[in-house]
Amino acid sequence: MTYAELLDAFEGAHSEVFRLEVQQSYAGVPDPGWEAWKAGRSLPTRTADTDEWLAKTAAKIAAGVRWIRVIVVDWPLDEYLRYALAAYEAHVAVGEKVYVVDRDVDPALASLVDDFWMIDEEFVAIMRFDAEHRPVGPAAPQGPVDKFIARRDLVLANASSLSEWVADHREQLSA
Template sequence: MGSLVTDPATFQRLFEDFHHAAFKLEVRRSYGVPSEDEPFQVFLAGGDPGVAWLRSWLDLMRAETAKGKRVERVRVVDEPPSDYLRFELSVTPHNIAAGEDIRYLARRRATELALPQYDFWLFDSQLVAFLHFTDDDQFVGFSTTEDPAEVLKHCQCRDRAWTRALPFSAPPTTVAAAA
């Protein structure tokens, strides 16, 4: 695993530079992303947080998927879903409209499938980006590897998760019941 990279522009380049497919396994129950703090609080108070805070990501996804690239995620969910997951669910239609394909997998099922208990992105089945967080869920950066054994392991995790996860159109309560 490479050294920790904290530069946001370097992280964004991973999405600009991949050629075919990017996949993310999301296993955290919450994410401490400063740009989401205010919208998350608005959501918790019952308001509409809008998506202005998410616009740069949506624009990037729209641009990259318009080139024929695939961006896929599997979100591991608890039942009932955490407040943060409910917040994510509220904006997921915008992610889908921007070209992402997002699916859900019950946490119990993820454990049975021996999926990692950490988040990662897999680019073109050639590079793994491990996401690093503090104990209080703050994103601090990422590290990468192109080691063939590590890449293969994460490709296999992707395949196990993707083939068993349910599409966004199935709400998390259905995911938990069906998995």
């Protein structure tokens, strides 16, 4: 599978785009926001007017496509995840539904090891990373899409919205 195929699937989405993130760090992904975070600076302002990805997301949402992301977290949080939780506020601002779930709330969450995108419950792309957390490209899944629908349903049944999760974990996040 290629990135072009994944981008085509995004373009063709008509009902739902779902993203599951289970990696605890994406620090190998080039990201000016992450660099600012590490240096103690403010995050760059990202809006649909200034960020191409957010613009595409907002356009799909405006066309009626549900855009959902669930982040599965392990404690203690990796510093990158602390950054990501702050950065995803820009995604929420354009209408993306961002949820967070602690892996230890349900034993079934322990088996989730692959990040993936699922589009319209038809197309699935497993996202692969190297040991330094750099993306190495999407891959076609092994098995039927039903298993990814079940994974989506599992995490959503246990997750809280980003704002609720941050409020519930404020003390742990400030430690």
